[in-house]
Amino acid sequence: MSERVLMKGNEALAEAALRAGCRFFAGYPITPQTEILEYLSWRMDEVGGSYTQAESELAAVNMVYGASSGGARALTTSSGPGFSLKQEGISYLCGADLPAVIVNVMRIGSGLGNIFQGQGDYWQMTRGGGHGDYRTIVLAPNSAQENADLMVLAFDLAEKYRHPVLIASDAAIGQSIEAVELPEFRDHDLNKYDWPVRGAKADEPIRTVKNVFYSMGDAYEDYLRDKYAQIEAEEQRWESIQVEDAELVLVAFGISSRVCEEAVEGARAKGLKVGLIRPITLWPFPVKAFEKAVNAKAFLTNEMNLLGQTMDDIRLATGCRVPVYHSGSIFAITDTNDLIVRIEEVMEEVKGGGQ
Amino acid sequence: MKLKAPDRITFSHFGFCPGCGHGVAGRLIAEVAEEMGVADKLLTAVDVACGSMHMNDWHFDTVMAAHGRTLVTAIGLKKTRRDNPVLAYYGDGAAYAIGMAETMHAGLRNENVIAIVVNNAIFGMTGGQMAPTSLPGQKTTSSPLGKDAVRFGQPFKVEEAFSGFDIPYLARGALVGAANVNRAKKMIKKAFEKHLDNQGLCYVELLSPCPTNWNLEPLDSKRFLLEEMTKHFPLGEFKGGDAK
Structure with a gap:
């Protein structure tokens, strides 16, 4: 039976991630996202996962890259200025066909801006904010409840397409306390798919996580076009x-x-x-x-x-x-x-x- | 004398320049992994630069990380695959330029991975630019008159930077000459042992020639490494010593 609880939007998102099978989080404090990091700093241990307060958003997103390479449902979260620092990692996740969820609890302004709720990162999030030829699915919750629901969906879609998924939350949603029906706990098997690295015996083929372009060559163009076309055709939600x-x-x-x-x-x-x-x-x-x-x-x-x-x-x-x-x-x-x-x-x- | 390559070196592709130390380092890691019986489980993370070419000759599951993020990629991987030994393999540019924050904080937090840093005092993949490890006066494509150490600093010494960190193993070896190579192998082995015992960050820096970008013949490169580089980068164990 699902629980109905009163929670801050940020905390609902964090708890829902664990219930979706996320067992890896790395992040860095930035307002108005910080409650996610604080919540997971104690809660991740309780469910046997790994929590790291990293030295920077760059380090955090690249830890997520490593965790995802091993098959984890991996999460990092940030806001505005910190989300900009994630772009290197998001581009690399796309380049290596790795699933991950990256949350932006949006605040106002370019540069430092301020910590109030904002929606000024729409272009950055929907156009592919890093270098290269990519976009990512972006989910936009409008309540604490959807912070929880879309977190589960985000992990499912990330895995389905082997592609990072972004969540565009904001300070108002993250900081408001609302009633939330939390999703059920789900197990996640690191070996659910064949692609994550896990070690290879001498007579087994090895797995490498790298630029997909390297391994696919000329077929890469059609592969990418098809992937994006499928997402556009099948994943519109409103x-x-x-x-x-x-x-x-x-x-x-x-x-x-x-x-x-x-x-x-x-x-x-x-x-x-x-x-x-x-x-x-x-x-x-x-x-x-x-x-x-x-x-x-x-x-x-x-x-x-x-x-x-x-x-x-x-x-x-x-x-x-x-x-x-x-x-x-x-x-x-x-x-x-x-x-x-x-x-x-x-x-x-x-x-x-x-x- | 046994002259057999380890089983985990495939020879299917080999991209390193003649006289480069990467090939030796790759072989030593493969030998140690086999001798310690962990070759089936070893996971490696490589940087995008020259060292990434081990992806093609190592028979290990491998992740190619962004430049300078190899160590944190390996950390994320280790925290996910806790039963696998995880080794990060990258160069001095990744470790001490773009990835300096990652290097220092991995030491500060004593993260539970093996770090093998190949130091050739130069940016190799991009064609020989000055690095934080370049020697005073060293001519590179971005310091054609020789590195001005007043403007760009003395070569970065990890053993000094890490002096206050509580990590189980820190050593520097060299990839030239049989005695040094044997000693480097013992260092790598020690790093594996302590890593398998989950003691934390096991860090081995390996000095490597880069004849192509140093613009020296292989033998002159060897001489430069042993006579010039080691003045700034002393060989030996700095933490958790007694490699036998």
């Missing part, structure tokens, strides 16, 4: 709320989507035909969700960044047929009433001829 008749469709992920849910209710109460598409996978972007938005005269994003980072993906998903507007601030989660005012403005503008 939630739609009253989209089909909506004249204005809000688009928001993470904590912003919860403001948008309220705003849809409030706008509908005023007779405005408003809906919401909430991407759960940021990559692959849920293009399929937009096929249902047949009556949309415009899209309005709400995200905690200034540059409207999801706008390009919405334009691509909709073939630029209707205008895309942005709302949101880096200083606060948008107030529902303010968002409804913005919705009214945008609907008025669209009626008057649009952008």
Whole structure:
């Protein structure tokens, strides 16, 4: 039977990782992620796993690379500046076809920014933030519950595709205490697949974890194209709320989507035909969700960044047929009433001829 | 005199330059693993630089790590595969330039892996640039007039940096001359013994010639190593000694 408990989002994520079979964690303190590290510093021992507070995010992600090479369900977590340091490792994980889960509990700003909740790492996370020709699946929880649920899914998808999976959480989700139904404990067998290193007898073929390009040669291009195409075709996830008749469709992920849910209710109460598409996978972007938005005269994003980072993906998903507007601030989660005012403005503008 | 390569050296590919020490180091590791009966279980992590070519001649399960992250990759692997001996194999650029933080903290935490660092006082794979181990006055492609030790520092000595760390084994050998090679093998063996006893970080630095990038003939390289390098990098055991 599942347990229902009151937990901080960060701790729910950490506990869910263990229940998904994760027995390796390495990390470095950074606000607002630190509770994950603190929680696992004592809890990992209880389940017989390995916990390391590393000298840097670089070291931590490369420890994850090593643990994953041995078949572990391995996790590292960080935020903003620290997440940037993970990029080397994420690129190498992709280059070597290794599964792993890397969490970014987002905060605001480039550079140091600040420790408040933010959604400014959308581009970095969805475009492949390191060097080379890669992307990763990005899951965006909007509650402590989803911090737990998507952690389990992240490990499953990482293994399915032998590819790192990122989780785009944020300070608000990580720091809020909410009721969470924790997943059941699952065992993970290091030898579940044949590829992890484990030692080879003299008469057995050896296993090497390395640049897949080295071992695959010319076949590598087709292999990679197929892998990414399959992910785009099969792994789009989203939630739609009253989209089909909506004249204005809000688009928001993470904590912003919860403001948008309220705003849809409030706008509908005023007779405005408003809906919401909430991407759960940021990559692959849920293009399929937009096929249902047949009556949309415009899209309005709400995200905690200034540059409207999801706008390009919405334009691509909709073939630029209707205008895309942005709302949101880096200083606060948008107030529902303010968002409804913005919705009214945008609907008025669209009626008057649009952008 | 027995002149047989260890079973775990395959000869399918061999990419090292003539006179390089990597081939000798790879052989010694394979010999020790076989003699100690752990060849079936040994896991190795190699750097992206010259040493990674052992992936092709060692018959061991091997992980190729990012440059300078070999040691932490091995640490992650060891903490996952706790019943396997795990050996990290990399060069002085990885250990003392880009991976200095990883080197120091592995020592500080006394991480339970074998580290074999091949020190040739130069960046080999990229074509012979100055390293933190390059000798004062050493000509490299990025110090064509000779290394200015005032600007770039004296050669990095791991035994001094690690002096306060509580690790079970720290030694430096050399990969030239039969006596040195035999001594280096004993050091590697000692590192394996203590590692199999889960004592912590067992660290062996091996001085290697790099004739190609030193721009010297193999015999002159040997001379340079023994006469010049050892002035800065003394051979011997610094912690957990008495290798027999």
